Amino acid sequence: MKSILGLAILAMALGCGSAKINRSVGLAKGNNGSGVIAKEVAVAQGSAEVSSVLSGFSTEKRVGGIISYLASDKLQGRETGSEGIEMAADYIETIFKSNGVDPFFKTYRDTLTNFEQPAYNLVGFIEGTDENLKNEYIIIGAHYDHIGTADPVAEDNIANGANDNASGTTAVLEFARYFGKFKNNKRSVIFALFSGEEKGLLGSKHLAKKLKDQNLDLYAMLNFEMVGVPLVGKDYFMYVTGYEESNLAEICNTYAEENLVGFLPTAKEFNLFKRSDNYPFHLEFGVPSQTFCTFDFTNFDHYHKVGDEVSIMDFDHMALLVNKTLPVLVDIINAPVREIEYK
Numbered sequence: 001m002k003s004i005l006g007l008a009i010l011a012m013a014l015g016c017g018s019a020k021i022n023r024s025v026g027l028a029k030g031n032n033g034s035g036v037i038a039k040e041v042a043v044a045q046g047s048a049e050v051s052s053v054l055s056g057f058s059t060e061k062r063v064g065g066i067i068s069y070l071a072s073d074k075l076q077g078r079e080t081g082s083e084g085i086e087m088a089a090d091y092i093e094t095i096f097k098s099n100g101v102d103p104f105f106k107t108y109r110d111t112l113t114n115f116e117q118p119a120y121n122l123v124g125f126i127e128g129t130d131e132n133l134k135n136e137y138i139i140i141g142a143h144y145d146h147i148g149t150a151d152p153v154a155e156d157n158i159a160n161g162a163n164d165n166a167s168g169t170t171a172v173l174e175f176a177r178y179f180g181k182f183k184n185n186k187r188s189v190i191f192a193l194f195s196g197e198e199k200g201l202l203g204s205k206h207l208a209k210k211l212k213d214q215n216l217d218l219y220a221m222l223n224f225e226m227v228g229v230p231l232v233g234k235d236y237f238m239y240v241t242g243y244e245e246s247n248l249a250e251i252c253n254t255y256a257e258e259n260l261v262g263f264l265p266t267a268k269e270f271n272l273f274k275r276s277d278n279y280p281f282h283l284e285f286g287v288p289s290q291t292f293c294t295f296d297f298t299n300f301d302h303y304h305k306v307g308d309e310v311s312i313m314d315f316d317h318m319a320l321l322v323n324k325t326l327p328v329l330v331d332i333i334n335a336p337v338r339e340i341e342y343k
Helices: 005-013 039-044 047-054 060-070 083-098 162-182 202-213 248-256 265-269 278-285 315-334
Strands: 109-111 120-126 137-143 148-153 156-159 188-194 218-224 238-240 289-293
Touching: 060 083, 060 162, 060 315, 083 120, 083 162, 109 202, 120 162, 120 202, 137 162, 137 202, 137 315, 162 188, 162 218, 162 315, 188 202, 202 278, 218 278, 238 248, 248 315, 278 289
Parallel strands: 137 188, 137 218, 218 289
Antiparallel strands: 109 120, 120 188, 148 156, 238 289
């Protein structure tokens, strides 16, 4: 996540601790007229069966294997334009290919035009199955770059970026594996893994403008950032940036039938909505574009440090996040109308 090093320190000073947030997020009770498809409709579409199948789709072993490679010393911290991030790009391409995810452009690589060295977004695509809805797109994204090196600790200067953001990349690759396997998405889905986030959201700025120039009919951009460790003392599983800007949390909680997505006051205070790859899509398209996250300024002390290692990631939590989120994504992607709206 870009430019929050000082914010984390400030948040600690403010005494956020791990106290439970008082603002609870209940299930939505709307109807089609208010932009919320009732859960009964989702059940009629088979989402209950989907939830059952997906409860064990991702595993500790699978997510552990992906993040362990992406955040390994061999990749040298995945700085944009480096040999290490090139290796990460090769790895991501292999996962896309092996799971039936097509390139959105001629190849998976979308070359950045706003960076002086060769750098690439990786952009996969699964066409929708519904004759009408397939012309609407949902982007599921994360950035796969990191900062390369940082101040050394015990002669280690590699900032591996396990939580930031090999964790989000791992989640998106698991989502891509699911939809590549089952091809049950009525809308078309783009899986975008961005380079250059740590240089100023360069990859997402480039892709958002490029897709806007192509008149892509974008419904929503759902971004995943720093999801490698669980929240502590909250009554929800993850939070979404720009919580108050849209009804996304309400939609997610309706489908999940639990407080899956909540409100983090410090995310609003430090305007995290503008600090990750969702934001360029918000600016270009004006459609709901938000980031899911489980970093809350109190549960992770290694932002942009060499301590952001795989060894402190919670693989069980990551697999659970994938398994809880997948049926919600299925329902959002397959809903007959556009439910997610800015307020």
